[in-house]
Amino acid sequence: MTEHSRGARIATLVMGAVFLVALPFIVRDQYQLHLAQLIGVYWILIAGLNLVIGYSGQLSVGHVGLLAVGAYGFAIIAGKYDFPPLLALIACGALGGLCGFLLGLPSLRLPGFYFAMVTLAFAVIVTEQSVAQTDLTGGGVGLPVPGFAAPFDSPEGFYWLILAVAAAITWLTWNIARLMWGRALIGVRDSEVAARSVGISVYRVKLIVFVFSGVTAGIAGGLFASLQSYITPDTFIFELGLFFFTCIIIGGRGSIFGPFVGTVILTAIPEVVAPLAKLGNFFYGFLLLVVVLLTPEGFGRLFQQALARFNPKVAESTVVAPDPALLRKALQRAED
Amino acid sequence: MLQAESVSKRFGGLTALSSVSLELRPGEVHGLIGPNGSGKTTLLNMMSGYYPVDEGTIRLDTHVLNREGVAERAQRGIARTFQKPRLLGPLSVLDNAMLGGWRDVKSGFISTALSLPRALRDERGLRDRAAEMLHGVGMAHALDRPASLLEHAEQRFLEIARGLVSRPRFLLLDEPAGGLTPTEIDHLATVIGVLRESGIGVLLVEHHTDFVFRISDRVTALDLGRLVRHGTPDEVRNDAEVIRVYLGA
Numbered sequence: 001m002t003e004h005s006r007g008a009r010i011a012t013l014v015m016g017a018v019f020l021v022a023l024p025f026i027v028r029d030q031y032q033l034h035l036a037q038l039i040g041v042y043w044i045l046i047a048g049l050n051l052v053i054g055y056s057g058q059l060s061v062g063h064v065g066l067l068a069v070g071a072y073g074f075a076i077i078a079g080k081y082d083f084p085p086l087l088a089l090i091a092c093g094a095l096g097g098l099c100g101f102l103l104g105l106p107s108l109r110l111p112g113f114y115f116a117m118v119t120l121a122f123a124v125i126v127t128e129q130s131v132a133q134t135d136l137t138g139g140g141v142g143l144p145v146p147g148f149a150a151p152f153d154s155p156e157g158f159y160w161l162i163l164a165v166a167a168a169i170t171w172l173t174w175n176i177a178r179l180m181w182g183r184a185l186i187g188v189r190d191s192e193v194a195a196r197s198v199g200i201s202v203y204r205v206k207l208i209v210f211v212f213s214g215v216t217a218g219i220a221g222g223l224f225a226s227l228q229s230y231i232t233p234d235t236f237i238f239e240l241g242l243f244f245f246t247c248i249i250i251g252g253r254g255s256i257f258g259p260f261v262g263t264v265i266l267t268a269i270p271e272v273v274a275p276l277a278k279l280g281n282f283f284y285g286f287l288l289l290v291v292v293l294l295t296p297e298g299f300g301r302l303f304q305q306a307l308a309r310f311n312p313k314v315a316e317s318t319v320v321a322p323d324p325a326l327l328r329k330a331l332q333r334a335e336d
Numbered sequence: 337m338l339q340a341e342s343v344s345k346r347f348g349g350l351t352a353l354s355s356v357s358l359e360l361r362p363g364e365v366h367g368l369i370g371p372n373g374s375g376k377t378t379l380l381n382m383m384s385g386y387y388p389v390d391e392g393t394i395r396l397d398t399h400v401l402n403r404e405g406v407a408e409r410a411q412r413g414i415a416r417t418f419q420k421p422r423l424l425g426p427l428s429v430l431d432n433a434m435l436g437g438w439r440d441v442k443s444g445f446i447s448t449a450l451s452l453p454r455a456l457r458d459e460r461g462l463r464d465r466a467a468e469m470l471h472g473v474g475m476a477h478a479l480d481r482p483a484s485l486l487e488h489a490e491q492r493f494l495e496i497a498r499g500l501v502s503r504p505r506f507l508l509l510d511e512p513a514g515g516l517t518p519t520e521i522d523h524l525a526t527v528i529g530v531l532r533e534s535g536i537g538v539l540l541v542e543h544h545t546d547f548v549f550r551i552s553d554r555v556t557a558l559d560l561g562r563l564v565r566h567g568t569p570d571e572v573r574n575d576a577e578v579i580r581v582y583l584g585a
Contacts, residue, residue: 172449172450173449175448175449175450175451175455176445176448176449179443179448179451179455179456179458179459180434180437180438180441180443180448180455180458180459180462181445181448183424183427183431183434183435183438184435184438186424186426186427187424187435190424190425190426191422191423191424193386193418193422194418194422194423194424194435195435196405196406196407196410197384197406197410197415197416197418197422198410198415198435198436198437198438198439198498198502199407199408199410199411199438199439199502200407200438201407202407208445209445212445212449254426316477316478316481317477317478318477318478318486318487318489318490319474319477320473320474320475320489320490320493320520320523321474321523322472322473322474322493322523322526322527323471323472323474324472324526324527324529324530326468326471326472327469327471327472327473327527327530328472328530328533328534329468329472330465330468330469330471330472330500331469331472331500331530331531331534331536332534333465333468334465334468334469334500334501334503335503
């Protein structure tokens with residue numbers, strides 16, 4: 001990366017951060033702030049799920065089940081048992097991670113399609129159980145969910161809490177994506193054969209990332225429940241799981257920024273443009289169809305291609321010319 | 337030493353290999369030749385762990401590898417390339433080569449997520465090593481290019497570089513000269529020569545017999561899953577049965 005583009009990137013990042021922090025003073029009404037909170041909560045889940053779907057290529061459609069586990073966990077721990085909400089939120093992360101582990105343990109050895117089916121079944125089971133376990137979850141009636149203590153009890157404070165958690169999790173996933181683990185995940189996604197040949201334990205890597213996505217889904221669930229202030233089994237319909245999946249596919253695999261934009265657009269547009277809200281799932285389905293048919297790599301990729309057009313490449317050499325002396329030295333140094 | 341001792345492999349009713357032995361020593365180039373379907377790639381796949389062994393033993397020094405998977409054998413220093421290069425298309429040449437260094441990555445998921453100094457040190461070390469290796473095999477012109485845009489020869493040399501970044505003791509090459517021009521085959525010979533000098537044992541599964549006889553220290557010839565002849569290039573080249581089943585008069 002050149003100095004110039006690095007500087008531009010940092011400047012963009014700083015401006016974006018200032019905008020996000022100042023958002024409560026920019027929005028016109030409480031409803032818009034609520035929307036920003038919802039986007040943040042969804043993103044916490046999707047950021048983790050992105051490592052599973054976008055990087056390691058495991059098509060989970062059942063993360064809404066993990067979201068529900070976190071949400072009910074929070075309602076019960078912080079509501080029924082009166083634990084401090086922040087502690088309860090951490091417990092929700094642990095609970096989500098545990099469920100991710102138990103779900104991933106048998107299913108991640110299965111080929112893609114069957115794995116997707118297992119995650120779907122998991123989401124259905126969680127919803128059924130949340131209706132059936134009346135003592136724990138309130139059944140069809142649902143549960144009230146407490147808010148957070150000061151300074152997070154105001155809409156603005158709660159927004160900043162969500163923003164802080166979302167920023168931290170984005171940072172963690174960014175580190176994974178840019179360092180050796182990111183290459184390993186893409187290896188698992190694009191060529192398991194190649195991944196194994198360099199010593200990657202494919203199943204183990206998939207499982208670790210899946211557990212991480214469970215943790216972020218659990219945390220998102222806790223915040224989601226508190227944001228809704230009342231949860232019922234109807235809150236966690238399967239379409240929500242499909243929605244998370246769609247955000248990542250539309251945003252583009254192997255990118256963090258793409259799925260983020262996907263999350264913002266897909267959450268906000270139906271709310272802001274009223275006629276689209278009526279279309280509901282039709283709108284998501286249509287958008288998915290358009291993206292998959294026109295730009296299978298997602299619109300994150302379109303953005304990159306547009307950038308590349310501004311920096312046209314000169315004709316490049318394709319001649320391989322080994323340098324024995326350098327190779328000898330490189331092999332020598334690798335052994336040291 | 338990496339050894340296959342009287343190994344056999346059946347696919348259903350078909351015997352792909354029957355009681356074949358081969359030993360690959362450090363610092364030697366060992367050619368493995370034979371007609372299509374003679375079992376060359378099957379043997380390579382058994383040595384690298386892609387196929388389980390029906391009978392016989394795969395051994396690294398004194399350690400029996402039969403029950404170990406591909407990833408475990410790679411962790412022990414057995415690297416390989418593929419007939420059809422297996423690269424990660426969206427990643428750059430440098431990233432692809434770095435992936436080879438996975439067995440030296442000390443940082444786990446959590447220390448990577450937190451970008452602890454250990455993770456950054458792994459990253460820097462492997463980036464430098466991969467860049468040096470790519471300069472060595474002649475891929476310096478394309479470090480930042482996505483692997484999906486590479487020419488055929490570039491893909492082959494990148495795969496070799498990825499194998500070398502893992503600091504292998506043994507490198508198993510599956511038809512590395514396939515699709516290369518004569519000049520590129522000479523470059524390949526140069527690279528393999530350096531590997532031999534550096535003490536890496538190279539198994540060369542190949543159809544270009546001239547190339548194999550030119551650069552190998554020893555050669556094993558297979559036919560229909562049987563061992564036909566094993567010896568120096570001259571011994572194998574002049575063997576009556578090898579000529580009959582493979583080389584032709």
